[in-house]
Amino acid sequence: MAGKTISKLTRLRRAAGYTQASFVAALIEEAARLGVAASLSERQLRRWERETPPPLPHPGQQAVLEAMFGVPLAEMGFDVPKHRVTVAMPISDAGEVKRRTFVADAGALAAATLVPVRPGPRIGMSDITRLRSRLDGLYQTDHTAGSVPAMAQAGRIDGEITDALGAASCTSRIGRELQTMLAELHGHRAWYGYDGGRIDQGRAACMEALAAAQLVDNPVLQISVLETLVLLAIKAERAWEAASAVENAYRLATRAGAGHTVHLVIALRDANVATHAGDLSGARRALSRAVRHQGRADTDAEVPKWARFVGPFEVDYATADMYVRAEQPKQAVPFLRAAVRGIGGDLARNSASYRVKLADVLLAAGEVDEACVEMGAALDASGGIASPRLLGKIRGFQRAVARVDSIAARECGERIRETVRGGTT
Incomplete structure (x- = not known):
């Protein structure tokens, strides 16, 4: 009814873009990713949002809630016992969600737990969702309007991510997401360097993207950078670098258990290298691998966003390129x-x-x-x-x-x- 107070948890959920049903599903998925034994029903969520004070989540649910929203449980409207109060940690701290148990002077410590160690805004899941949407939007801008406007958008997103990494506080889960997005952003900039003919800038962005992707231990993201590096290295007349990038991409794909679409992209880059070198038999072998992977790509359970551009038309284009080279x-x-x-x-x-x-x-x-x-x-x-x-x-x-x-x-x-x-x- 009108004038009814909206709970803090409800405001957080809505700000993150969740309905009650989608939030329950997201919490269960996040718990599986974190390896935490936690579940939730819509009925329990309704009680959390309706009752004052709401029933206290058990420790597993607390861990997942704090990972999703990036704020301590106490800031979600729950009455939290002192021994379960969470300290907000800087982004740069490694590890999982940080939690301390206060065994001495608990009252004084509890008063300080809501103060970030580093001054600056807290970053939560709603911020991650917003940044992710803008980052993913770069693909559409680049494909439909070109790399020039996409590069301008990327600069603005870069500023927000680096500011957050440098000055904000959040859980380490959120920090990892920010670092992953920064790696993706460097990968976008590497492509813009290629498209804009700024090869040295593109290669520099590749190196930053590779380092960032390695720090978050994301082999599939590393592959996305390497496939752009192949194109840049060919333009820079560094055939050995392009061939090495292909070899490393194959190795990472095997390690990650990547699907056929990712292997298709690598095979096409392999064909690019061979065609550039005039190794037409090598190009034919790579294209044969590409055809096989293309024929099985529809069995992939999941395809990374950066690989969704690929299709049979790319194989045809690469085949034509081989004939032109010949x-x-x-x-x-x-x-x-x-x-x-x-x-x-x-x-x-x-x-x-x-x-x-x-x-x-x-x-x-x-x-x-x-x-x-x-x-x-x-x-x-x-x-x-x-x-x-x-x-x-x-x-x-x-x-x-x-x-x-x-x-x-x-x-x-x-x-x-x-x-x-x-x-x-």
Whole structure:
């Protein structure tokens, strides 16, 4: 009814985005991750939120509640005995949720338990949920609008995460989540370095991402960084580094028991390395592995967000790249056509990039009119996408088509000049 007091626990739950049912499920899942014997029913949750004072959770439930919200149990509205009062610890402290039992001068100590050891705001699960949503949103921004706006968003998120790690207090579980997100963010920046042609910056971001992923002991996250490092190393003409990154990615995938989709990404990067080196038999072997993993990818129980871009179209694109390297553009054309047809509409930047590649290969194969038609479609698809790498590909085609003496080639060149001048790409 109107004017009814909302309990502290209810406010925390709602701020974290949970309904009562979803919170019960999340608590049980978190307990399993923490290895804590704790469960909860909706009926018990309703009692916690309705009664004053609410029934005291047992120690296992307390551990999970504090891990989820990032605040001591006493701040959730419970009357907590002195021997179960939790000390808020700085993020940088290692280990699981910290708890002290007061055996001397308990009254004085209890008065100090709610004061963070390091001044600054507390970070709880609602903050993690918000930051995670923004971090995951970088994928969509990059795919649909390009790396330039995505990089600007990443800078703002980076500031929030590093401020929290440097000045806030929370449970070590929350601290680990923040460090994991920082590793992911460095991985995003590595890709933006590749897409923007800032190869040295991209490699530096890779090194930071790898170090951060190692500190949280996340092998799958390390693989995501290594697959970007392969592309950067190839651009930097460091073939040995690219090959080493592939080898380490395979090793980590085996250690982590990664699924077929992750192995598919690694196989494609393996093909990239072999193709760049002119090892066409090695490229064929890697592509054969990719085809096998692609055929079983639908059996994966879970796919990391960074690997969800991959699909049959990537295999077709890599196969076409192999034929281009072998100077057989006509053989590459059907694979590129299949890649263009197969790529999803939500991958707008890559879709436009694929079309530019197809236009390039058609031009190399002597199909000038078709190449110009395909470039026109690429320009239509690239409107509003701020991607230096895509723009570089378009300008590369512009230089190539300028050497062709035909009406279609001249008209295509003029449209590219107008588009680039207008700043639509």
